[in-house]
Amino acid sequence: MIGTRLRFTPLQRLLHWVMAVCILAMLFIGVGMLSTVRPKFLTLVSIHKPLGIAILVLTLIRLAVRLLYGAPPLPADLPEPMKLAAKLSHYAFYVLMIGMPLLGWGMLSAAAYPVVLFGGVRLPAILPLSDSLHTLLWNTHFYLAFVFFALVLLHVAAALFHALVRRDGVFDAMAPVSTHDEVARAQ
Amino acid sequence: MAQPSQSPTRSIFGSLVLIAVIIAGGAAAFAYTAGWFSPQRLTPEKMVAALAPPTGVALGHRRNHAKGICFTGVFEANGAGTALSYAHVFTRGEYPVLGRFNLATADANALDATVRVRGMGLQISTPDGEVWRSAMIDAPFFPVSTPQAFYELLIASATKDSNAMKTFAGAHPEIAAFGAWAKSAPWTGSYAEDRFNSLNSFVFADSSGTEKTVRWSLLPAAQPVPVSPEDLARRRADFLEQEITERVRGGPQHWTMIVTVANPGDPTADPSKAWPEDRRTVEVGALTVQQIQPERDGPCRDINFDPTVLPSGMRTSDDPFPAARSAAYAKSYDLRTAEAKDYPRTATDAKP
Numbered sequence A: 001m002i003g004t005r006l007r008f009t010p011l012q013r014l015l016h017w018v019m020a021v022c023i024l025a026m027l028f029i030g031v032g033m034l035s036t037v038r039p040k041f042l043t044l045v046s047i048h049k050p051l052g053i054a055i056l057v058l059t060l061i062r063l064a065v066r067l068l069y070g071a072p073p074l075p076a077d078l079p080e081p082m083k084l085a086a087k088l089s090h091y092a093f094y095v096l097m098i099g100m101p102l103l104g105w106g107m108l109s110a111a112a113y114p115v116v117l118f119g120g121v122r123l124p125a126i127l128p129l130s131d132s133l134h135t136l137l138w139n140t141h142f143y144l145a146f147v148f149f150a151l152v153l154l155h156v157a158a159a160l161f162h163a164l165v166r167r168d169g170v171f172d173a174m175a176p177v178s179t180h181d182e183v184a185r186a187q
Numbered sequence B: 001m002a003q004p005s006q007s008p009t010r011s012i013f014g015s016l017v018l019i020a021v022i023i024a025g026g027a028a029a030f031a032y033t034a035g036w037f038s039p040q041r042l043t044p045e046k047m048v049a050a051l052a053p054p055t056g057v058a059l060g061h062r063r064n065h066a067k068g069i070c071f072t073g074v075f076e077a078n079g080a081g082t083a084l085s086y087a088h089v090f091t092r093g094e095y096p097v098l099g100r101f102n103l104a105t106a107d108a109n110a111l112d113a114t115v116r117v118r119g120m121g122l123q124i125s126t127p128d129g130e131v132w133r134s135a136m137i138d139a140p141f142f143p144v145s146t147p148q149a150f151y152e153l154l155i156a157s158a159t160k161d162s163n164a165m166k167t168f169a170g171a172h173p174e175i176a177a178f179g180a181w182a183k184s185a186p187w188t189g190s191y192a193e194d195r196f197n198s199l200n201s202f203v204f205a206d207s208s209g210t211e212k213t214v215r216w217s218l219l220p221a222a223q224p225v226p227v228s229p230e231d232l233a234r235r236r237a238d239f240l241e242q243e244i245t246e247r248v249r250g251g252p253q254h255w256t257m258i259v260t261v262a263n264p265g266d267p268t269a270d271p272s273k274a275w276p277e278d279r280r281t282v283e284v285g286a287l288t289v290q291q292i293q294p295e296r297d298g299p300c301r302d303i304n305f306d307p308t309v310l311p312s313g314m315r316t317s318d319d320p321f322p323a324a325r326s327a328a329y330a331k332s333y334d335l336r337t338a339e340a341k342d343y344p345r346t347a348t349d350a351k352p
Helices: A010-033 A040-069 A080-110 A131-166 A170-174 B008-033 B044-050 B147-158 B163-171 B175-184 B229-233 B239-250 B321-338
Strands: B067-077 B093-103 B118-125 B131-137 B202-205 B211-220 B253-261 B281-294 B314-316
Touching: A010 A040, A010 A131, A010 A170, A010 B008, A040 A080, A040 B321, A080 A131, A131 A170, A131 B008, A131 B321, B044 B147, B044 B321, B067 B118, B067 B239, B093 B239, B093 B281, B131 B211, B147 B163, B147 B321, B163 B175, B239 B253, B239 B281
Parallel strands: none
Antiparallel strands: B067 B093, B067 B281, B093 B118, B118 B131, B202 B211, B202 B314, B211 B253, B253 B281
């Protein structure tokens, strides 16, 4: 493995920050669109569907890049529970980033709603019309969105904790541009 | 970044406070977006809840237009509609149709004779995989101008306060025209004799990209025979469903679809205002209803006739209703599909 790299590759960092913006927008659009009957409802829905599919595609690319380049090692002095939390949160992110778009696509399919992307491109249904499947997938999609947002908040808190309190280079590993001397990380 | 003038402990404390503020701010922004700090916001939940009848919600059913019956048939396009929209559905040909005759009531057990407004949900599918859904009613215009006013109308008509409706009518004078229609328009004894109107306006785009704002209607081929409400009240509770079932068994029923084009300056955003009679209309094809199926096991049951499900070549206009209907219909759909056990299918192994 490539254990000596201190930062994620530029491609990984680019994917991370682009997706961070997409996912935050997605979560806000999701709760926002469910809260209104005004015309912006349609605008928000028409962004939510293609953006979800875009996140799914970006996640698959990102997963491949991650398997190819790996991740920089966590600091050796990081307590074991924090290391475990970091690892588990990464798994949770990948599960949600892949699962949420599929749940959304599936729940629309089970309700026979067309899934229209930008430019009028239509995706096929991935499930048959079914009230019970629709209910199951809708509920899962809805509640996991709040889990997802909570995970994002936890992730931001942890990133800031690394950046401001521990100053151990973990934040710098994913920062868009390097803000610290990289040797600080190498100890 | 490091502030050497401060003691490390103070600096760490400050950082932790900063982190807490950022996280709390993020959570608050999310809650605000979700409407949790805005009790006045008209949500789909509020709209759907306001539709609940005094007899209680019809679990497992649509929250409005709760009583209905499915049909299947074809739409035969004559090709004339291609002058208005490049949607495949207007290219000369026959396209399969799924639909639903219904009554504008939240009571799934309403007596057919008691419901003034009747409706039709329609879905036309084309071979390119696109669908055009529409939900029309037989009234020539809508009671009110905005979704907010419709919500207030529901609230006013549900209260026991006899002045509530007077106050509402004072604030929304457009409802007088609808009241006059409801009083004077003839009733018929059959869905097959009713005209159904989109009421909302939509924008059609032709192949050159020219856009026109339109409304559409289905005109019955059967001659409407006026029947007095008193005579209808003597008929069976489900006379409309029984009549259309027997009628279609005897032979397919037809409607002509016409598209009406707005002139510049016509009230495209206000479905309570009919457009002048002299507006250009294009006859685009004919709907043929070939079979009737009871809703319980029928193909229309799990279809949401969301009027914003449109093929390429059509889009929503400045009319605020389709968006509000889409949001409320989706809420109704989510609720009723979760209540399927309260409206059990008779054939448990029925495949949709």
